[in-house]
Amino acid sequence: MNTKVLKTLEYNKIIEQLISKTSSRMGKELSSSLVPYCDIDTIRSKQKETSEAATMILRRGSLALGGLKDIRSSIKRLAIGGDLSQVELLNIGEVLRVSRHVKSYAKSAKDSNTANNLDTIYGLFDAIEVLNPLYKEITRCIISEEEISDDASHELYNIRRQMKVSNGKIKEHLNKIITSSTYKNMLQDPIITLRNDRYCVPVKQEYRGSFKGMIHDQSASGSTLFIEPMSVVELNNKIKELFTKEKQEIEKILAILSSMCFEHKEELAGNMKILTEIDFIFAKGELSISLGGTEPIFNNDKYINIKKGRHPLLDKKTVVPIDIHLGREFTTLMITGPNTGGKTVTLKTVGLLTLMGQAGLHIPAFDKSELAIFDDLFADIGDEQSIEQSLSTFSSHMTNIIDILQNATDNSLVLFDELGAGTDPTEGAALAMAILENLHKKQVLTIATTHYSELKVYALSTKGVENACCEFDVKTLRPTYKLLIGIPGKSNAFAISKRLGLTDNIIEDAKELLEHKEIRFEDLITELEISKKTTIMEKEKALKYSKEAEELKNKVTMQREKIQKQKDKILTEAREEAYKILNTAKDDADNIIKSMNKLRTNSDNSKEMEMQRSKLRSSISSLEKNLSTGIKTKKANTKSPKDLKAGDTVFVSTFNQKGTVLEPPNAKGDVQVQLGIMKTKVNIKNLSYVKSAEVNYNNKAPKNKNNISSKSMSISPEYDVRGRSVEEALGELDKFLDDAYLSHLPQITIIHGKGTGTLRAAIHTFLRKVKYVKSFRIGKYGEGESGVTIVEFK
Structure with a gap:
């Protein structure tokens, strides 16, 4: 791909942004050399890398x-057998440290299940060699660029220990000299200094002959001499020797470390390449x-479809995204419209996004934008926007255009900005049409901007060539920067001039100077623009409604599924509770009958009790079967009952349950019915006769003692014992409690009246002895207060 277009479309500025994101010199070098690829497999691979990293x-x-x-x-x-310096070894240690960090980063991602669909990245991570022993040895021996650890070797440790001892002796001896009264007047300052790696004291010039020692330096004025006392010369010599030994030992340590690095030079080179x-x-x-x-x-x-694309060098908060497509219905796109309307930005956006995509970089556009692969990209885009263009500018553009025509192929993308400008409008328009026709015949994808009306007509009349315009708001005299494909743009010169204050008579004179067909053409453009904008708005509105309908459909479906799950859950829990109650009832019934059998000594009575027990279990099993298979709703009798x-026992179709009539129907046909523990009014149309025996505990027990299922439907939750003696009341109450309990009534009400309280006390004493009574209490306000007792079963 030609390098000129990279500069024209400011591709280098994208590379500068990429370089700023890298951490190493090698990464910056690799980024600076990035150019667009032309092989689709390579491009997809590079795009995958970028996606995985993001x-x-x-x-x-x-x-x-x-x-x-x-x-x-x-x-x-x-590789050539050389030893490395302290700094070089430290740098290798840093590379190994980064290798360890990258491995740790990769491991933490794997542990958190972040590694899904990241094969390329993890292939690189896995290829890194950590080399822990080498890293530990380097960091153990080398502290910094200037310092080797005392523990780097045993010999180095001994040398430095001796140096420390010798230094201590020298300083101790020199301290005696500088504090001695003998030398006090001879010294310029009572300090110890270092000259040529040897310890000295500053002696006044006039005492040069009196102070014995070796002169190593003097001050700039010559008044001070730095003399090494003869008494410490031997100690300084020893330190000098130790310095030499230390240097030799350090070189030996560095050589050993270099040898270890040599053994791993291939791994180090591989790590370097991978980390870069x-x-x-x-x-x-x-x-x-x-x-x-x-990722596009x-x-x-050769199909381009950019959705909401933004120029990457403009502020993404203010730039207006564009939608542009090219390559299917048409191969040439003619963009017209006023200056500063965004035509040039559109050209550069398409070109720069194409270059970025082919370089393996993501593009600032909506997901699933499409780009074609081009062998080359050509652009003739000038920054000069002046109306008065010189001949040299025209010549420069024409030279560039000639080069494009010679080199462009059917696998190229060509971008022209203000094609044919800079010369006579008639000649310029003719040249522009000829250039576009040449490229159109070669099936070269081309986008061009122009002001010429002739090119708008050319686009309207030529198959495979399409008009487009950058929208302009005449009311505000500002461009909207929106691209409208399918209609040519107006220059809006008359409208803009009128808004700026040009008088109507001048504008009318100008219109008269135009040919009628040109005026009609501009009016046609206006109509097309209005129609296009309306169509786009309707399309966006339809898409919005479609999206809302889809979301509503999904919500309804989810709600329906949720309700079904709740329904299933409630039914399951109800069945489980029913089975639990039934099992409890079975066990209680068995226990009661077994207890009664033990109390009966007469064999005849025992046989009768066993038969009753079998009937009781059979009835309960029948009820269990009904619960497990579900209740089948009975149809209401078409004929309403009379009299x-x-x-009377009736079947209530609206509740799918039997009940007992409490009051005859009123004028409206409403009947008060007792349904279990509930009293309600039901219209006579929803009632039908039940032929089973009547149940009335205020008189006599029902004849069918063993039909527990029907009993639970019609038994009264209230039992009135007022006016009876204690013996009569307790005898009847014992039987009523058994039937109420076996009918699964949760609670009953015993009406005993207030009176003297004797009957109430006797009933309470009796209730305390009944095992299946959970609790009992005096009625509350509205329930009958002390005249009733509320009994709750287990």
Whole structure:
């Protein structure tokens, strides 16, 4: 791809942004050399790298690669058998430290299940060699660029210990000299100084002959001499020797470390290459996130479809996104409209996004935008926007256009800005049409901007060529920067001039100077623009309604599923509770009958009790079967019952349950019915006769003693014992409690009246002895107060 277009479309500024995201010198070098690829498989692979890096950053945070040093020259020195310096070994240690950090970053991502669909990135992570023994040895021996650890070797430790002892002796001896009264007047200052790596004292010039020692230096004025006393010369010599030994030992340590690095030079070179690649890839990921980029879809069909694309060098908060497509219905797009309307930005956006995509970088556009693969991209875009263009400018543009025509192929993208401008309008328009026709015949994808009306007509009349315009708001005299494909743009010169204050008579004179067909053409453009905008608005509205309908449908479906799950859950819980109650009832019934059998000594009575027990279990099992299979709703009798009276047993179709009539129907046909513990009014139309025996505990027990299922439907939850003696009341109450309990009534009300309280006390004493009574209490206000007792069963 020609390098000129990279500069024209400011591709280098994108590369500068990419470089700023890298951490190492090698990563910056790799970024600066990035150019667009032309192979679709390579492009998709590079795009996948960028996507994986962006995903990793968003999930796990940025990958810190600070401290990644350039050790390429050190590896070359190792390859020829050379030893490394202290600084070079430290740099290798830094590379190994970064390797450890990258491995740890990768492991933490894997542990948190972030590694899904990140094969490329993890392939690089896995290829890194940590080399822990080498890293530990380097960090153990070398503290900094100037300091080797005392523990780097046993010999170095001994040498430095001796140096410390010798230094202590010298300083002790010199301290005696500078504090001695003998030498007090001879010294310029009572201090110890170092000259040529030897300890000295500052002696006045006039005492040169009196102070014995070796002169190593003198002050600038010559008044002070730095003399090494003869008494410490031997100690200084020893320290000098120790310095030499220390240097030799350090060189030996560095040689050993260099030898260890030599053994791993291949792994070090591999790590260096991989870490540089990771630095570069993660820089692409960081750039994608900062631009709000997405991975485009690539094709070899020369089709471009950019959705809400933004120029990456403009402020993403203020730039107006564009939708542009090219390559299917038409191969040439003619963009017209006023200056500063966004035509040039549109050209540069398409060109720059194409270059970025082919370079493996994400583009700032909506997801699933499509780009074609081009072997080359040509652009003739000038920054000069002046109306008065010189001949030299026209010549420069024409030279560039000639080069484009000679080199463009059917696999190229060509961008022209103000094609044919800078010369006579008639000749310029003719040249522009000829140039576009030449490229159109060669099936070269072309986007051009122009002011010429002739080119608008050319686009309208030529198959495969389409008009487009950058929208302009005449009311505000401002461009909207929106691209409308399908209609040509107006120059709006008359409208703008009128808004700026030009008088109507001048504008009318100008219109008369135009041919009628030109005026009609401009009016047609206006109509097309209005129609296009209306269509786009209706389309957006339809899409919005469609989206809302889809969301509503999904909500209804989810709600329906939720209700069904709740319904199933409630039914399951109800069945489980019913089975639990039934099992409890079975066990209680068995226990009661067994107890009664033990109390009966007569064999005849025992047989009768066993038969009753079998009937009781059979009835309960029948009830269990009904619960497990569900209750089948009975149809209401079509004929309403007549002559209903209190005590009649009826079937209530609206509740799918039997009940007892409490009061005959009123004038409206409403009947008060007792349903279990509930009293309600039901219209006579929803009632039908039940032929089973009547149940009335105020008189006699029902004949069918063993039909517990029907009993539970009609038994009264209230029992009135007023007016009876204690013996009569307790005898009847015992039987009523058994039937009420077996009918699964949760509670009953015993009406005993207030009176003297004797009957109430006797009933309470009796209730305390009944095992299946959970609790009992005096009625509350509204329930009958002390005249009733409320009994709750277990």
